[in-house]
Amino acid sequence: YKYFKGKPRWSRAMPTTLTYAFSPNNIISSVNLSDIKVIFRRAFSRWSSVIPVNFTEAEDYGFSDIKIGFYNGDHDDGEPFDGVLGVLAHGFSPESGRLHLDAAETWAVDFEREKSAVAIDLESVAIHEIGHVLGLAHSSVKESVMYPSLKPREKKTDLKVDDIEGIQQLYGSNPNFNIEALAQSDTSSNRG
């Protein structure tokens, strides 16, 4: 795992709650908003299960800690998107809270429903970008969710030991988190 320069993190005392909201003006129509919300709720819960940070959806976009939106091309943050595939999304380091996804992608919440060969798993990307928003940079561990690339129709939604150790160095551990259970789960999946 790696951090951004200066190792920035959300500085409030732990445990804490961060709010998130979706930009009302920058959303996609190809996926139901309710499905997007379910996916992000699940993505946030992956991280909150390992650190003492809770995430809750806010109605007021302007005052939320984490601001999520889908954008096309140049969207005035100096990091323009490039159309289908290529760059999929980006998240900013703490405590910016900005999480942007490329609206041009074929976002999928379920590969059974979305058959496109260039479909991108929204949950995998959401988990990765939330990692940036919390303070993790890109990892060299290919299996980790913080590895920078993701192929179309690939899912990567389980936090790996590399991700967990990295984020817990920043925020400490969720008291209910059990590393041994994770190790057993990893072993089971490998057997599978």
Add this chain to the structure above:
Amino acid sequence: RTTPPATTMISTVNHHNSTWSTFGKFIDTSKGSHVSGISDLKNYMQRFGYLQVSETSINDEFNEEFEVAITRYQRKLGLTVTGKLDTETISQMTVPRCGVRDTAPPLNTHAIQH
């Protein structure tokens, strides 16, 4: 009947956007060569933090600076470190990815000398 010539296949044909899809033609290009379009690869390396040169000096020459950038890329992403544009490296470059840079840009060696 003549035997068809051997071909090199990479598994990324449908996995890229129009810019990165051209990278396949640079497989096995090596230091010292001058190939039209290498500047696109340099822009890729620059964007993700492996190369730091002024925009005006990005050209189509496969120079030492670019070789070092490739080595840094391979090391960072857990690829076999060869310093060359091998199939594994080019395949990795064509996979969709996060827009956040992978690493802080290398120090500008010219600036150090001055």
